[in-house]
Amino acid sequence: MVVNCATRWLGAILIKEASAETCARTLVNQLTAKFRVPAHITSDGGAQFTSALWTQMAKLVGVKLHHTMAYHPQSNGLVEWFHRHLKASLMARLSRPDWADELPWVFLGIRMAPKEDLQVRCTAFPTDSTTIEAPDVKTIWAEDDVPEGSEFEDIWDTRQQPEYEVLFKQRVGTEDVFLGMSRKDGSTACCEDMVIRVKLPDCKPADLTLDVKEHFLGLRSSVYKLGLHLPHPVDSKNGRAQFHSETHTLEITLTMKREFDFINFA
Structure with a gap:
């Protein structure tokens, strides 16, 4: 044969x-x-x-x-x-x-x-x-067999993982709040954005390296390393990040790309 x-x-x-x-x-x-x-x-x-x-x-x-x-x-x-x-x-x-x-x-x-x-x-x-x-x-x-963010799963890397929280954010207007013209409610299914807030004490924005993929977020500095598998796929090409110096917090806002969003936001 x-x-x-x-x-x-x-x-x-x-x-x-x-x-x-x-x-x-x-x-x-x-x-x-x-x-x-x-x-x-x-x-x-x-x-x-x-x-x-x-x-x-x-x-x-x-x-x-x-x-x-x-x-x-x-x-x-x-x-x-x-x-x-x-x-x-x-x-x-x-x-x-x-x-x-x-x-x-x-x-x-x-x-x-x-x-x-x-x-x-x-x-x-x-x-x-x-x-x-x-x-x-x-x-x-094969390249597809390796999940996104595998490079962060290094047990020999001594950098500490910073504290973080994942929030969901709605885009609402007057027609939603006062007139109730949309089908939005308070559930995460009606949220368009995902917000990740990372506390980075004694860090400056210039020290940070941020890498966002569809299912993974990577954040690195000389002291901290965060590899976060995102709960929902996001638009990795369009997002925004803001560093709050007074609280040493990095806030990353990403638009989610979920399968049934066209129904939730109809």
Whole structure:
């Protein structure tokens, strides 16, 4: 079985024996000749994939070989996942012993399944007109897997966390207070802004570094460090901050972007 790790394309070629010569001939005639020479090949540590013939073939066509660890299927998890998926799909379709006849239909179903991370269906091997960027093999995790503000979760940072409070603020006018022309009430659901007040004794505005993201607020100085996961998403591009010197308090006002605000403020 062959899996393209970049596109999740899946294929299989039936062979009578798994010798080094047969595997090398199949790779060149059935895959390389039809598609193109792969840059990397990852396989298990079977004798056919560690033989001198297989190594020489890879060197000749310019392929870099990688071998997974013995008794550690996680090192080639994508292939192992497809093995399980393929077995379950064959069991669901089999009504006669000729399982090889069902392989094309099983592969078609797997390839037609949407790949959520790629937002495509891999119905064909990628060509020059269908280019999908391969993930960086040196990347340990995807950028989306790291939550905002993770850089503040450092147990070795000795800076103290300042005192703070989170408030919610309404924008009201005469028509709201005296005429009751809107649907606003005193609940936080009818508040447009989030206000964060941070007490920073012995600090000056020039010493502060403020970083606001949609779900996270970061505040740093030489003495204090605050990493706050916000209770609601905010408009990180538009906000205001004011430092009150008499109380050494930084007041940050951010407009919230909640899913049902269009109903609350209708």
